[in-house]
Amino acid sequence: MPSSTAILQVICPDRPALVSELSGWVAANGGNIRHADHHTDLGAGLFLSRIEWALEGFGLPREAIEPAATALAARLGGEGQLHFSDVLPRAAIFVSRQDHCLVDLLWRVRAGELPMQVPLVVSNHPDLQDLAEGFGASFVQVPLTAATKPEAEAQQLELLREHGIELVVLAKYMQVLSAEFLAAFQGGGGAQVINIHHSFLPAFQGAQPYHRAWERGVKLIGATAHYVTEDLDAGPIIEQATVHVSHRDEVEDLIRKGRDTERLALSRAVRLHLRRQVMVYRGRTAVFD
Template sequence: MPSLVRPSAERARLLISCADRPGVVATVTRLLFEHGANVVDSDQHTEPDDLRFFMRLEFDLPGLAERLGALEEAFAPVAERFGMQWRLIPAARVKRMALFVSKQDHCLQELLWLWKKGELMADIPLVVSNHPDAREVVAPFGIPLHHVPVTADTKAQAEAATLELMRAHQVDLVVLARYMQILSGDFIASFGGPIINIHHSFLPAFVGANPYAQAHSRGVKLIGATAHYVTAELDAGPIIEQDVHRVGHRDAVADLVRIGRRVERTVLARAVSWHLEDRVLPHGNKTVVFS
């Protein structure tokens, strides 16, 4: 397993969402100060449409492991007072991430390379694919690839087997790195954790299959990729990251696919990295992404 550059065992992250009102920041930071914590990074945002307040704090607290429970207990009344949704997370706690892939492996290779270089703060216990093609790509990284074929007749059984793998490996996050199967609502609900997908289009344009062909037929001048959380509605979950690349009338569909692959892998890598660092707070069908 590659060595990861991990945050200090004394560092924690606090994520907050609540109605915007005076005193939230002062109350939170005062409580942390009273417990001996030193805030090292703070970012906040108020959504103008509904005056919802979001904050992400990083702080150091000596003896965090032993004192985290007491801090959570002290924070609970504050959270109740302000009606907060909140999470207190040790920064050194590594999420377990499963990668799903089909035949196209460019996004998979990007994530595996970043992981090997220690630039993705995660453990990757397994890769799941409905085709065996990626086995040679995954093998050098020392990660097992589980081939779970999917057909229209066996989809329910395949999803059940995949869910068992997620439970057995205690997976926190699923990343669809060009996994060309639509996950059922039952799978999404049963897994219960976040699922990130890369769609090879600048959503909400060109949802579903063959978006590059759709884009070419419309004569677009920009193509893009979108990383988003998966919901039961196809390609409609909260967007985490997007990017685009300029194309022209001389570019064929094959050119759009080739250019698009570069955008896809960087967009997905950024979205996954931000999620692993607890920088993304979903809000309805949108996200707040802290820098």
């Protein structure tokens, strides 16, 4: 098994010698760098860096690494986030009636492909209770209508607090989270919400994208996994997957093929997020894959 690592993400104004300063700080503390990825956004004048190093042999005690790394980012005029690879985030999966994304995520967690814990599955329907509980997750049905949405979301937020959730994955949850819900859950911390949209965004936003894609006669359909913001289907994109379709395909064929892209895009996006390979800035993402 690989040893545990520390992962530092830094965004700061671009200038010469930043790579040297960051890698030099790790080296000065006896760190062995496993991965180092950098990107300069010339238009924004920003430098983005992801450095991962082995904790074994590192000169700082674990509890001292985060304040030291934060201070380093501040000296560079930017912001930094530190994560440890052996800390498994607690995630909740929100679903409705469709099961293909939920099954895929839970199976990948069990197989060790997704480094997270899933103690909670929340749904507005009872259909997937046996499936969720079969993988050891608590299943809670929270019925939701337009009239009861504020009360339902308050109950959901309480469930997230009770279970210590820091990541929500919308795995075909056919409801729109309110701005109030997002503000309360994400707040000023690192909590995030990832959604899978059954379209290659920005095309065919909203409902029934496969039907509209079929009507337009497209030859390529896809799915998009993105962070959720107040703007519907407009959050920063993490991952996309596509598949070819033809004039022989009916709407049902597009839906069938689309499910494969949904599973793939969502699982890839969640893994990238968990491995801290995604950096969000100015409404977009840099993905160090």
